[in-house]
Amino acid sequence: MAEMLEVSGLTKRFGGLVAVNNVSFSVREKEILSVIGPNGAGKSTLFKLISSFLKPTTGEVRLKGERISGLAPHIAARRGVVRTFQETTIFKNMSVRDNVIIAHHLRSKASLFGFFLGTGAAKVDEAAFGQSADEILALLGLSSLANETARNLPHGHLRALGIAIGLATSPSILLLDEPFAGMNHDETMRMVEMVRRLRERGLTILLVEHDMPAVMKISDRLVVLNFGQKIAEGTPSEIQADEKVIEAYLGSEDEAIGL
Amino acid sequence: MEQVIANGLYLGAQYALIALGLTLIFALMNVLNFAHGQMYVLGGFITYTVYGQLGLPFVVALLASGVTLAVIGALMEKFLFRTVIRRSHREESTMLLAAATAFFFDAVILLLFGEKQRGVPKIVKGVFNDAGIIMPYDRLVVGALAIVFIAAFVLYMQYSRVGRAMRALAQDRVAAQLMGVRVDRYSMIGFAMGAMLAGVVGGLLVTITGVNSGIGGPISIKAFLMVMIGGAGVVGGAIAGGFILGMMESVGLTVLREYGDVTYLVIFAALMVFLSVRPNGLMGKPWG
Amino acid sequence: MNQILNFANVELYYDHVYALKGVSLEVNEGETVALIGANGAGKSSILRAITGLRKIRSGEIHYGGKRIDGAAPDEIVKMGIAMVPEGRRVFPYMTVRDNLLMGAFTRTSKSEIAASMEMVLGRFPRLKERFSQAAGTMSGGEQQMLVIGRALMAKPKLLLLDEPSLGVAPKLVQDIARSIVAINRDEKVSVLLVEQNSRMALRISQRAYALTTGSVALSGNSAELLTDDRVKRLYLGGEI
Amino acid sequence: AVGISYAQAENKELKIGFVGVTSGPAAAWGTSNVRSMQTRAAWINETGGVKIGNDTYNVDIVTFDDQKDPKRAIAGMEKMAQEGVHYVVGPNVDDGAAAVRPVAEANGIIYFPYAFPKALYQKPASNAVLGMIANYQSGPAIYKYLKENKGVKKIAFVAANESDPLSQRDGGVEAAKALGLEIVAQNDTYQNDTRDFTPVLTPIVALKPDLLVLSGVAPANAPLLIRAARELGYEGLISTETAQDAKVLEEGAGEYANGFISVGGASTPEIASDTMKEFVTRYTKMFGEYNDESNTKVYALEYILDTLKANPAAINDVAEFKKTMDTFSAPNPFLKGDAKLGYVGTTSFGQKRQLSVPMVVNEYKDGAFQTLFVGSVD
Amino acid sequence: MTLSRNIKIAAVVVFLAIVFIAVPAVISASGRFDLYYTLTSVALLSIASAGVWLTFYIGRINIGQGAYALMGGYVSAILVMNHGWSFWLTLPVAGLFCAAASVLIGLPILRLRGVYFAMVTLVLTEVARLLALALPITNGAKGIVSIPLPGALSVFGITLIPDFATLQNSRLAFYLLAVTLMVACFAVMYRLVNSRIGKLCQSLQQNEELASSIGVNIAYLRVIAYAVSSFFGGVSGAIFAAISQSIYPSSFTVTDSVNFMLNCFLGGLGYVFGPMLGTLVLYFGWDLLFQTGQFQLLIYSGLMIVLMLVLPNGLLSLAEMTRKKG
Ligand SMILES: Nc1ncnc2c1ncn2[C@@H]1O[C@H](COP(=O)(O)OP(=O)(O)OP(=O)(O)O)[C@@H](O)[C@H]1O
């Protein structure tokens, strides 16, 4: 499998705090790679660095050999690196469907001026986006909510909508920050299925998640961060057995509380 | 130069006090109170009436200014802002309301107190003149009072139960509600306090700069500037902003006078550049 | 056993969205009750209705024998109900200390507040270490402890928790779960726990309700529900 | 409007307009205009109206607050045209006076601005008549007097950073130069929202001028500037070329204002006639408080009515008015003795486009003005 | 919101008929010629307000439109007076100049949000005034006066617009000019908002971070919107300079900037035609209250407060409210 994304020596400082410290790893094409680690370990920061929302202090990110770190976020998105947000980040006052339609922005062929004039290309885009949005909403089980104003959705559906928005950009790498948070088991498993299907369609997926059963089930490989540093990398079973990871993150099973 | 610095500090103290009330209301309600300057003017006229016209002691006048404005502020919150905030889709909508109340105050003040500049007898006579610094005693008194008020306010916000509740409210309304804070009541108290600060500082300064019905708008804008410099909704920011603006004016007017009418151009340009670099002012965060 | 909370036939709307369609449930004194269910089932809405954040359309809510629906949130809090809302909601620019003191906002006795503070800091030593730190700069798990501690500062008789495990690392979820058990046991606080982590919720509760789209689908003894087939299928995911 | 009219049914109505500023920081300027007009009109109406030609008219004052906005001023002038008004007092500031010019000229309106730019009064402009003495007229006289009588050698200017005061400052600087005075400060300005003038004046006072000129100072700011200068230890003279109000000076600066020199209409007891005194009484009764600026501002209405009396054809035709202006002369009711009303301005504007308001240079002393000297303009 | 196409077209036709035919007819029948200027002002101010509305639409509170109106006025005045340009040529140039200036100014300041952007633009208005006072080319405090009326505009020898100075009724000419531009301006705005660009602008308003994550070039879009907005400001300022035949540093001030903003609020931030209605009501309201003399401001502001309490989302939300009830 080819290397899709390469993270090398990535470091990010906030004042005195080193949120991400010299992290290197690579992601292969069509891989599902999860980044796990305690709260505040630097996972979201790492995602922001990869998607160019933050500029690294040192180090770089390469997409298919091309450097993408330090670009503007919308350029990174154009190259195919798109992230969803840890917080439920959506266009609150638009309908669910409009949220997804607007997210097709990158796919449109018409120019701004073309939109303004309402050229043929723009009309074709419009129709295509509407259709694609409906498909995506169906995929995520949001069809019945298509016309609801996004701000009224319950937490779990908001997360799904966040993913729908990410999908609509038709990225080549999708970075999902805690996509399963706030979903119950059943829903989580449906999402897991869906993410897998996305991968089968050719998407490469990077995932941050605290839901261990889901992570272990879905991931090809894992990278573990602690205090900004990579402390482990490997397959789910390797990681689950890793003493350092258990110590820092997983904790040992406690039957009394079901974990 | 000593004189210039002394002027700057004195100006800063009064500016900081003006900015405090504005920032308090902003922090609590996300309302940019365009009527702040008008409240200041009203405070000035009340002190003018009570102290200058009726001849009652200055302290009584100051108290009257503070209390009246507090009541007005409370009423404004309860009957105007609360309703509009609840019912409007975009929170900026309160700006129209705030501007309308500013016009309304302007009209009322003009009708009640006329168009003339008003002044009151000095509270302390004499001028301090030593070590290259000239400062009338009444300015020293007012400056000191301003600092006392600022300190009292900061301590109150930091350590009292009410102050803590207001800070909490500013940061997360729902969470504050879940702590048992009556958000309506405390918003009202906060608005009243902000208005009261405007009234008190108006009353204080009437002894030095007098008061007239037309200056409300310009004062509001000046107060906005200070708040922006320091960072909106932050007590420390308002204080810092006030002192910085005071010092910039004082120093600028001396250093740049050779170049003609450019002092404020420079100050404003500097502010624009500064905000471009620090988009949230000096300490921009919701509340400190 | 004394009923502390009785939630009877409650209906609740948002604009035109029907969130609760006649939900009934109760919490007994000293109990931990879990509330599980899918996204949008109305779990958070139940908690909002109890604390008065949302007015209900019909039905009745009694607490300690007194009817409380219609009362303002601050009054309800004063009666001894504390809630940890969805998504933590610390006061980010206030110190840990001030956050905790806010929890005791409705109380007046300085010495009792100090005693509660002792208790909370004893239970969550991490908070003691971070006593003067701004809450917003703490890690997610620490914040979660803080909001639980903050709720305890009110010395509540009934504690409502909305997804305390959300976004928290597994190890911390364990810590939080243990804390809930301990609080319930040691402080004699009744707990109503909303959780997506159903397995954990059923383990640490005595009774549970499962909600689907605005009404109660299942309820019963937690231990029994843990082995119930439907629950297993819907909320626990078979054998994981 | 407050204008109490004792209208007699048979009298016709003569509408005289006002377009100027009666709200905001400069409200004092326009308010003194409006109130002096309203007082005078009420007085005239009460005593049977004004006889112009064969008809007797009641004077009706139509006022418009332009809020110091030139765009509003245009609207005001349009409104006047609509109401059939041909004589309008105001606007009070440069930009407004310039902006209403097209409307006034297109609609046959003569207007009386209180703004000094010469272009308003020089050909080809012909519908504007300056309502008071301009600073470039009074300034030289004042500086000359002070140079000769008070030994002033060094002069400093300070002005608000706005069109009117800045233009006036430039005029003053020119006049002072012509007199051979040493100008020690001419670039110092302040924002119109300044309330504390100590920082503005600190560097100027340090230069120790003999005379500090407050160019185009608003009545609200004058006492503050005076007080700040004095408190900083300034010992020289202070003057301005605009009208001020004694009460405002007294409240705002107290005894610090003693010796402050300004220009007034006929305010001082030495020269005020009984008519002026009665005017003040009536004004005070009507509005509660007198404003000394009105001594200057009462003239415009008087001039309009007297000129119409002199040529009744002008009542609807400003061309007639203009014709009359060149030769017009009438007794000045507000001054003791046999002073005359007449149009002036030939030297400054090349045509008679200014009211001959007496140039009374005042000195403030303990709550009242005293005549320093009386000058005139041609 | 979904008016059928025919109703829409009918509404537009009716509106055009009112503006271009009925209003002049009524005015000449009633002899209320002062209304021309009032309506001209409304049209011009609503163009400037439309610009402000557009910046609201991308989530920025703009209290700086006065600066661009002033700038536009000066550009036109200077080109006419010092360089002998035709007014008709200066009109687009003034707009483009303002647009270009706004790109330079906007690049740094559009990063600001909320009250910070509001304040910086407020300061910008003041900076424009101070610059006009300080720069040599603007003739400083003395302003530029005696600007000639717009001359004739002819293309290939055909006179499209006659010389205003020769017209008997230049008020009507200015009125027609102003409303023509207003119609054009709002047509552009309507199209902008109802095309995909409108959705993009809304996405900026609601969440810039998310917008950029889906590939929207937020900096570019912001600047474009701001430039369009400033273009409108410049054009309206230039026409005002031509009407008053003069321009001063104080021709457009902070008060104007604030008023532009208030027009938008009053009409309704959610409606393209909000600024037009808002300007009409605010400007006309003030004018109507002319009769109340010294109580004018009191009543005016009092009514504004009441309106705000009743319709906090703007006048046009009334339509929505009645529809919901109906
Ligand atoms: N903009 C910022 N400025 C300062 N510090 C920051 C900033 N963003 C993140 N941090 C800090 O960097 C560290 C890493 O944060 P990050 O959000 O990446 O953690 P995380 O691994 O995603 O945690 P969680 O699992 O709780 O989401 C934290 O200590 C956080 O407080």
Ligand SMILES: Nc1ncnc2c1ncn2[C@@H]1O[C@H](COP(=O)(O)OP(=O)(O)OP(=O)(O)O)[C@@H](O)[C@H]1O
């Ligand atoms: N503010 C609101 N406005 C309109 N509808 C709302 C609002 N909040 C919630 N809803 C609706 O009410 C229903 C119940 O929501 P609630 O938040 O109680 O669900 P929940 O069970 O807590 O879900 P989750 O597990 O995702 O948090 C949902 O259908 C949701 O769309």
Ligand SMILES: CC(C)C[C@H](N)C(=O)O
């Ligand atoms: C020249 C100006 C300062 C006078 C002022 N415009 C007035 O109306 O009195």
Ligand SMILES: [Mg+2]
């Ligand atoms: Mg994270």
Ligand SMILES: [Mg+2]
């Ligand atoms: Mg929920």
